[in-house]
Amino acid sequence: MGFGSVVVVKPASLALEEYLNNNGYAVIDGGLATELERHGANLNDPLWSATCLIHSPQLIRRVHLDYLEAGADIIITASYQATIQGFEAKGLSTQESETLLNRSVEIALEARDIYYGSHVEFSCDSTGNGRAHKQRPVLVAASVGSYGAYLADGSDGDYGKAVTLSTLKDFHRRRVHVLAESGADLIAFETIPNKLEAQAYSELLEEENINIPAWFSFNSKDGLNVVSGDSLLECTSIAEKSEKVLAVGINCTPPRFIDGLIQTIKKVTAKPILVYPNSGETYDPDCKEWVQSTGSTGVLDEDFVSYVNRWREVGASLFGGCCRTTPNTIRAIKKMLSKGSAAISQTQPPY
Ligand SMILES: C[S+](C)CC[C@H](N)C(=O)O
Numbered sequence: 001m002g003f004g005s006v007v008v009v010k011p012a013s014l015a016l017e018e019y020l021n022n023n024g025y026a027v028i029d030g031g032l033a034t035e036l037e038r039h040g041a042n043l044n045d046p047l048w049s050a051t052c053l054i055h056s057p058q059l060i061r062r063v064h065l066d067y068l069e070a071g072a073d074i075i076i077t078a079s080y081q082a083t084i085q086g087f088e089a090k091g092l093s094t095q096e097s098e099t100l101l102n103r104s105v106e107i108a109l110e111a112r113d114i115y116y117g118s119h120v121e122f123s124c125d126s127t128g129n130g131r132a133h134k135q136r137p138v139l140v141a142a143s144v145g146s147y148g149a150y151l152a153d154g155s156d157g158d159y160g161k162a163v164t165l166s167t168l169k170d171f172h173r174r175r176v177h178v179l180a181e182s183g184a185d186l187i188a189f190e191t192i193p194n195k196l197e198a199q200a201y202s203e204l205l206e207e208e209n210i211n212i213p214a215w216f217s218f219n220s221k222d223g224l225n226v227v228s229g230d231s232l233l234e235c236t237s238i239a240e241k242s243e244k245v246l247a248v249g250i251n252c253t254p255p256r257f258i259d260g261l262i263q264t265i266k267k268v269t270a271k272p273i274l275v276y277p278n279s280g281e282t283y284d285p286d287c288k289e290w291v292q293s294t295g296s297t298g299v300l301d302e303d304f305v306s307y308v309n310r311w312r313e314v315g316a317s318l319f320g321g322c323c324r325t326t327p328n329t330i331r332a333i334k335k336m337l338s339k340g341s342a343a344i345s346q347t348q349p350p351y
């Protein structure tokens with residue numbers, strides 16, 4: 001950390017700590033882009049889901065709300081593939097691009113407000129006075145997708161020698177800064193494909209004096225390493241060393257690999273572990289379509305959810321879904337976890 005900088009403890013870390021202390025888990029939402037697509041959005045565009053920030057913000061808000069209704073405690077914004085460079089390539093000004101980044105967070109905050117407004121509970125204190133309180137705290141995580149996501153060419157984190165640490169820092173710097181000031185509770189660095197990009201994020205958190213916490217979530221296609229082939233142990237160690245990273249884990253990876261990946265991650269970190277796998281299908285970046293993987297059928301919601309208790313047993317505490325999962329997946333995850341907690345509390349003495 002730079003001389004004189006101050007780590008400001010923001011409510012997100014407290015809220016997350018509270019979830020983990022009280023319940024032992026928190027629920028993340030499911031796939032956003034693929035859910036927008038299921039509702040008719042056309043994502044065949046270099047901006048992928050970020051195109052909806054321009055054309056259908058109300059649909060994004062609808063999907064956030066569906067995930068809140070399904071039980072998500074954390075919702076992730078539509079900024080995964082929203083980059084200043086990507087918007088500028090569409091002819092938008094820098095100012096307009098930054099406004100869209102802010103808009104991604106505003107939409108999620110609006111969904112949260114609507115959700116709170118329609119789920120107010122009342123209770124009476126000992127003097128008979130009524131008090132309204134919120135159902136549960138909801139955290140808004142501002143998504144940051146990788147440089148490879150922006151390239152939208154299926155390069156999977158293998159960027160070649162011309163892309164250095166400073167290329168990646170320069171690429172992400174302003175976006176991370178804008179999102180950190182947007183009112184989001186935390187930054188979700190998602191689908192991280194390699195060590196260099198994790199290092200770039202970690203340095204940016206310090207250099208830009210980012211004062212909201214972050215999570216680092218890596219992507220694997222073989223169940224052993226991250227997608228570029230870099231070691232998951234080394235990638236996790238970068239997250240472990242950063243005071244600003246409050247959780248680390250895996251997303252957009254087939255469910256069958258998650259168990260082994262959690263076991264690897266926990267060798268090098270004591271931070272909470274998050275998992276939000278995809279449906280088990282494979283993305284074809286050329287036609288921008290999901291296809292069934294060879295040797296495996298995409299998993300159905302029921303099958304996906306049957307893994308959750310195992311993931312909890314091996315050490316994960318934040319659970320959700322990524323591409324091709326839906327509000328039904330999240331509803332089922334929440335149900336499974338709350339059943340598990342009830343069973344645990346029944347086997348423990350009441351003191
Ligand atoms: C996690 S992948 C499905 C993201 C989409 C990709 N960057 C694309 O634009 O096609």
Ligand SMILES: N[C@@H](CCS)C(=O)O
Nearest residue numbers: 031032033080191252
């Ligand atoms: N938060 C993003 C991740 C894509 S891999 C989404 O759900 O669309």
Ligand SMILES: [Zn+2]
Nearest residue numbers: 252278322323
């Ligand atoms: Zn995904």
